[in-house]
Amino acid sequence: MKQDLKNIAVLTSGGDAPGMNACIRAVIRTGIYHGKNMFGVMQGYQGLIDNNIIPMDARSVSNILHMGGTILKTARCLAFKEEAGMELAFKNLQEKEIDGLVVIGGDGTFTGAKRFGEKYNINVIGVPGTIDNDLSGSDFTLGYDTAINTVIEAIDKIRDTADSHDRLFFIEVMGRDSGCIALRTAVASGAEAVLLPERETSLKELITKLKAGASTKKSSSIVIVSEGNKYGGAYDIAKSVKRKFTHYDTKVTILGHLQRGGSPSGFDRILGSRLGYAAVNALIAGESMQMVGLYGNAIKLTSLEDALNTHNYKLESDLLEMTHVLSI
Numbered sequence: 001m002k003q004d005l006k007n008i009a010v011l012t013s014g015g016d017a018p019g020m021n022a023c024i025r026a027v028i029r030t031g032i033y034h035g036k037n038m039f040g041v042m043q044g045y046q047g048l049i050d051n052n053i054i055p056m057d058a059r060s061v062s063n064i065l066h067m068g069g070t071i072l073k074t075a076r077c078l079a080f081k082e083e084a085g086m087e088l089a090f091k092n093l094q095e096k097e098i099d100g101l102v103v104i105g106g107d108g109t110f111t112g113a114k115r116f117g118e119k120y121n122i123n124v125i126g127v128p129g130t131i132d133n134d135l136s137g138s139d140f141t142l143g144y145d146t147a148i149n150t151v152i153e154a155i156d157k158i159r160d161t162a163d164s165h166d167r168l169f170f171i172e173v174m175g176r177d178s179g180c181i182a183l184r185t186a187v188a189s190g191a192e193a194v195l196l197p198e199r200e201t202s203l204k205e206l207i208t209k210l211k212a213g214a215s216t217k218k219s220s221s222i223v224i225v226s227e228g229n230k231y232g233g234a235y236d237i238a239k240s241v242k243r244k245f246t247h248y249d250t251k252v253t254i255l256g257h258l259q260r261g262g263s264p265s266g267f268d269r270i271l272g273s274r275l276g277y278a279a280v281n282a283l284i285a286g287e288s289m290q291m292v293g294l295y296g297n298a299i300k301l302t303s304l305e306d307a308l309n310t311h312n313y314k315l316e317s318d319l320l321e322m323t324h325v326l327s328i
């Protein structure tokens with residue numbers, strides 16, 4: 001049922017992701033186009049609690065489409081997990097008569113939005129914004145594509161030096177409990193192996209694979225280590241492998257937070273624009289407690305509850321077998 005919302009606010013929360021600014025721009029301008037008063041909340045849920053909520057117009061979001069990070073800033077807000085924090089947040093929204101909320105973020109953001117929406121009956125729509133790509137109901141989350149491109153660029157550079165020195169590199173990538181970044185970048189960079197949180201590759205299997213490469217005169221090898229895999233960080237794994245496989249000189253690179261920064265790719269600019277536009281249209285159409293996502297090439301709504309169900313999110317496991325075969 002169509003809703004007569006007057007005032008809509010948008011916030012970004014959790015880890016920043018490239019494309020968030022494109023999404024903020026789309027939310028603000030779509031709302032204004034439909035005659036709504038638009039607000040930006042600074043620093044995620046912390047800004048709701050602190051009443052750091054500012055009016056925004058079409059010009060507040062000029063020239064941000066290409067920028068990484070988030071102009072609204074972001075935070076991981078512990079106070080919002082408490083009843084007192086949520087109550088204050090609700091009071092501040094009520095005071096400004098804000099009747100619709102768009103939250104851009106990952107699983108922590110959606111968990112907060114779900115509790116908040118259920119308790120205070122707020123109209124809330126989530127936009128999947130995280131480089132981890134670990135939400136169900138969207139093939140891609142905002143920032144994932146840019147992060148992949150950033151990692152690939154870095155690995156290409158490491159490959160140059162690895163090859164020149166005949167070295168074995170362990171490269172650690174982000175993703176928390178999700179191996180999505182690791183898996184896609186492994187394919188795109190021709191990595192010899194990849195260690196994921198979702199699938200177990202034993203160190204024995206890894207060493208067998210590296211030995212096979214060395215025996216067929218591979219000059220360098222690259223192993224991508226997803227930070228959430230069960231054998232630990234890249235330094236630990238490199239140490240364990242080195243003990244049993246001395247063929248190469250071994251080096252470690254932790255890519256870290258550079259994976260979250262940078263100008264969004266064309267894909268993420270378009271995705272951010274589509275999702276922001278769809279989020280406001282969904283609110284106006286009377287939807288709430290839903291996430292807007294990209295499914296195939298269409299925008300689809302998924303309940304926040306289903307979006308958070310990691311059993312529904314699919315790792316592209318065919319890529320794992322393919323990486324193994326293509327890197328012989």
Ligand code: F6P
Pocket residue numbers: 015106130131132174175176227260
């Ligand atoms: O969720 C995004 C993410 O970049 C994860 O990949 C990573 O584990 C985490 O955030 C790092 O968080 P922080 O910036 O708080 O250290």
